[in-house]
Amino acid sequence: MAVPWMAHFMLEQDLLREWIKKAKAGDPDAFERILLLHERTVLRFAERLLGNSEDAKDAAQEVFVRLHRHLGRFREESEFGPWLYRVTANVCHDARRRRKPAVPADEIEIFDPAPTPEQELTAAQNHALLMSALETLSEHERAAIVLRDMESCTTAEVARILGSSETTVRSQISTGRVKIRNFLMKKLRRRA
Amino acid sequence: MTQHVPEERLAIYVSGDVEASGIREHLQICERCGQIAAELEQTCSLLASVGDEPAAEDLAEVRRRVLGRLKRRQRPVWAWSTAAAVATGVALACFLEYPAEPPLPAAPQIAAVPPALQEAAAQQPPERRPQPGRAGPTRVAPGIRSVALVNQPDGPPLIKIATTDPRVLILLASDERTKTE
Numbered sequence: 458m459a460v461p462w463m464a465h466f467m468l469e470q471d472l473l474r475e476w477i478k479k480a481k482a483g484d485p486d487a488f489e490r491i492l493l494l495h496e497r498t499v500l501r502f503a504e505r506l507l508g509n510s511e512d513a514k515d516a517a518q519e520v521f522v523r524l525h526r527h528l529g530r531f532r533e534e535s536e537f538g539p540w541l542y543r544v545t546a547n548v549c550h551d552a553r554r555r556r557k558p559a560v561p562a563d564e565i566e567i568f569d570p571a572p573t574p575e576q577e578l579t580a581a582q583n584h585a586l587l588m589s590a591l592e593t594l595s596e597h598e599r600a601a602i603v604l605r606d607m608e609s610c611t612t613a614e615v616a617r618i619l620g621s622s623e624t625t626v627r628s629q630i631s632t633g634r635v636k637i638r639n640f641l642m643k644k645l646r647r648r649a
Numbered sequence: 650m651t652q653h654v655p656e657e658r659l660a661i662y663v664s665g666d667v668e669a670s671g672i673r674e675h676l677q678i679c680e681r682c683g684q685i686a687a688e689l690e691q692t693c694s695l696l697a698s699v700g701d702e703p704a705a706e707d708l709a710e711v712r713r714r715v716l717g718r719l720k721r722r723q724r725p726v727w728a729w730s731t732a733a734a735v736a737t738g739v740a741l742a743c744f745l746e747y748p749a750e751p752p753l754p755a756a757p758q759i760a761a762v763p764p765a766l767q768e769a770a771a772q773q774p775p776e777r778r779p780q781p782g783r784a785g786p787t788r789v790a791p792g793i794r795s796v797a798l799v800n801q802p803d804g805p806p807l808i809k810i811a812t813t814d815p816r817v818l819i820l821l822a823s824d825e826r827t828k829t830e
Contacts, residue, residue, distance in 0.1 A: 489716065496711055500703040510703070514711050521715040584701050605664075606696035612666055627661055634660035638685075638692040 473537065481528050488528075492521055499545050505603045506549040508588045512556065516548045523548075542608075542618045546600045553596065590640040597621075598633035605630050654682050656689075663690045736796070736810055736821055 473494065479487035499520050503513035523544055531537060591599050600619055604610045605626075610618070616626040654662070654672055661667045663686055676683045792813050799807040810819035 485716075485719075488719075489712075492712055492715060496708050497703060500708060500711055501701065504701065504703060510707055513703075514707055514714070517711045518714045518718065521711070522718055525715075525719055580700060583695060584699055587695060587699055602696065606693055607699060609697070627666055628657075630664075630666070631657040631660035634663075634689055634692055635656045637696070638656075638660075638688050641692060641695075642688065 477528065477531055477537070480525075481531075488525060491524070495541055496521075499541055502542060502545050502603065502608060503549055505588075505591070505607055506546065506599060507552060508592060512552055513549075516545065516552050519548045520545050539614070539618050542604065542610075543620070546619065550596055550600075586641065586644060587637075589644075590637040593636050593640050594633050595629075598629045598636070601626050601629040602633040602637070606634075653679060656685055659686045660689050662686065664693060736808060736819065 473491070476487040476490050476494075480491060496517065500513055500517045503516040503520070504510055507513050507516060520541065524541070531540070591602070594602060597619070601615055604615045604618060605612065612623055612626055612630070615630070616623045619626065621629075654675055658667060658672070659682065662669060662672050676686055794811045794813050797809045797811075799809050801807060805822055808819075808821040810821070812819065
């Protein structure tokens with residue numbers, strides 16, 4: 458099954474097939490190429506799930522070590538992208554359970570020294586606001602929203618990655634969007 | 650449609666994940682639902698537009714850590730492979746140093762024994778003679794008798810190779826410490 462939401466995977470399918478074959482045979486250069494090709498996707502996804510880059514780096518490291526360990530199991534390159542997303546989601550889920558509870562999202566204030574009358578937010582403020590909003594979601598809702606709305610996966614692909622039915626994922630996405638919208642409205646009203 | 654559309658339904662309507670029949674018409678006449686749908690659309694746009702690509706130095710750090718960790722995992726394997734190759738070499742060297750004993754010359758064939766000698770031989774106590782096929786108490790070329798892995802509490806494990814020559818005991822130690830991950 459193709460993974461159209463990961464354009465670079467599609468473009469690199471032939472190369473990826475070759476690199477996986479070589480990496481399975483123990484070629485460290487081939488594994489490094491696979492790492493270079495996917496590190497951005499994995500680290501970005503981990504940062505979005507965990508909300509900070511330090512935890513995300515630890516998670517990404519663990520994902521690639523697991524990838525190295527399980528390389529021999531891949532039969533088709535098309536399994537590769539969903540597998541990476543799935544393992545990243547699992548590793549991040551474990552990391553969140555281990556770490557101390559974060560500050561409740563409702564208590565997070567957006568630092569905005571000079572808001573404009575139009576209440577336009579800078580890119581950094583947008584990012585901070587959305588990361589806070591994501592914190593209000595459950596684990597499953599967050600993973601579904603990040604995959605669907607930030608990583609541009611289809612609902613079917615999200616369901617496949619998370620190992621859920623499309624109905625379940627659709628419900629998680631709709632609940633997640635409503636929660637984020639409510640959070641954003643509340644914050645913006647407070648600023649106003 | 651006279652009732653308001655539930656927010657959760659609007660939330661998947663805005664991305665086309667639900668059949669739009671009835672909802673579109675309702676949004677044209679219901680200001681409240683239209684407002685919520687617009688806000689949900691903005692929420693999706695905001696999520697899609699986040700440009701939070703990882704920093705180059707973070708990517709480099711992850712790469713360095715992954716490759717370093719894999720290298721450390723592989724190193725002990727190499728160390729033990731080298732040790733095993735050395736052990737094999739030492740064992741082979743022992744065999745080459747002590748060539749096997751040359752075969753004993755065949756015993757001369759005796760055509761006939763005088764009767765007097767036959768009687769004398771019958772009265773003698775039986776003598777221990779070498780069994781056919783045995784060369785007797787000759788020196789045996791040393792070989793590997795046993796190989797054992799000896800764990801040391803304060804140091805790296807040793808490979809202990811006992812040879813058939815009791816004077817030769819081979820101990821191999823790896824200078825690499827195995828790191829558990």
